[in-house]
Amino acid sequence: MSFGRWVVAVVSVLLAVTAVPASAAAPAPTALTLTAPGGYADASTNLTVTLTHSGGSPLDGAQVLVERQVAGVWQPAGTVTTDAAGAAPLGQVLRRAARDNVWRASYAGDATYAPAVSPVVAAPLTRRRSLASISVPRRVVDERSVTARVRWQTTTGVPVVGTVQLQRRTAGRRWRAAGSVTTRSDGRVQIRLRPRVDTRYRVRAPSLDWVSADVSGVRAVDNVPPSRPVRLPKGAPRPRVRLPVQARAVGTGANLRVSAIPDGIWDQMTGVSWHRGCPVGRAGLRLVRVNYWGYDGYRHRGEVVAATGASDQIGGALAEMYRRGFPIRSMYRIDRFGWSGRLQGGDDYESMAAGNTSAFNCRQVVNRPGVRSPHSYGRSLDVNTWENPYRSATGLVPNSWWQSRSHPLVAWRSSSHAVVRLMASHGLRWTYGNGDTQHFDAARNGRVVLPRACVAEVCH
Structure with missing residues (x-):
């Protein structure tokens, strides 16, 4: 090759190199992590966003969007800016439903650093201890009703809203379900009961995402007859054949x-x-x-x-x-x-x-x-x-x-x-x-x- 042709080739290569714009270079890869400490419901927790680029070096001054999943839909929870360590905190309040304590973070990236999305993380809830209780009158006249009062709350006095099972037990029988009731916003509910025999009651509260299960204490209701029992003379013999107690009356009056x-x-x-x-x-x-x-x-x-x-x-x-x-x-x-x-x-x-x-x-x-x-x-x-x-x-x-x-x-x-x-x-x-x-x-x-x-x- 002649010297002249060599010079032309070198100049062409240099021109081609200098003609490539800087923006055409690939952005540096980034890594985004999100941590969500657990705790009690209704209490605050600090999420931590960490953004790094190639080699694990922190990315300072980057804006990161944090989203929270609420009832299955992602909603913005806040935007944070990373510090010199590539980290940024975001305060959040833990909710009582575990499905509402799920987050993810995303970084949009720029000309220098590539976008990144964190894995989805869930903050584990620590269950508070709950207390279920039931109160009933000690006695009821047969065929009349009494009001039972049920309460469900945490040991710290926070009301619990949820469905509890009422259970009853009569002599010689096991505990049996007698219905379910749902407590109101104050953690209370009333039930009308109509026991036909002496009956013991309790309520069983299930575990929820944020509270533990509990079984109330037992309360007894003495069913008393509406009429005075027969008083027989002293020394009167009892029948030789014993029969089971016959079924209770149906309807009002004699109902012939x-x-x-x-x-x-x-x-x-x-x-x-x-x-x-x-x-x-x-x-x-x-x-x-x-x-x-x-x-x-x-x-x-x-x-x-x-x-x-x-x-x-x-x-x-x-x-x-x-x-x-x-x-x-x-x-x-x-x-x-x-x-x-x-x-x-x-x-x-x-x-x-x-x-x-x-x-x-x-x-x-x-x-x-x-x-x-x-x-x-x-x-x-x-x-x-x-x-x-x-x-x-x-x-x-x-x-x-x-x-x-x-x-x-x-x-x-x-x-x-x-x-x-x-x-x-x-x-x-x-x-x-x-x-x-x-x-x-x-x-x-x-x-x-x-x-x-x-x-x-x-x-x-």
């Missing part, structure tokens, strides 16, 4: 209901209180349901089966016993006591030993084999059978202690007793006097119709 025999109940009756050869069939019988006052002072729901033509009389008498406050020990259908081979029907021995009140039972007379009982026709009613014994052909049943004693509410030995007169007003005759103190027969057209063998004798 007379209906045809439902399929399920007829299935229970068949082979026990009713069987082939009985003088009355399903169509001639009715189910009588009525509320009654128990010896315990509570209202209960009882039922008997009676003949169609006597169900109004029997039901009306039982309803009036309720209205006038005459207690009944129990009122289960006789089928509950099973079949009796001795009686060829429902086991009236067991029913009497329990003090049970019953009506229809297609069986033989107690202690008189082969003689059909008036109860087989569904027109007879036995009331409070433990306190009102029957003088059978072979002796008193179910006990002899009560035979010489009476009681103003539950035992009668005279036709002048208020219960005997009440029954008579409904056409139910205390036919056999002291021979069968528990037994009443429904009159038809003014007459009591009895099996022939029972006309001249006491038949139960």
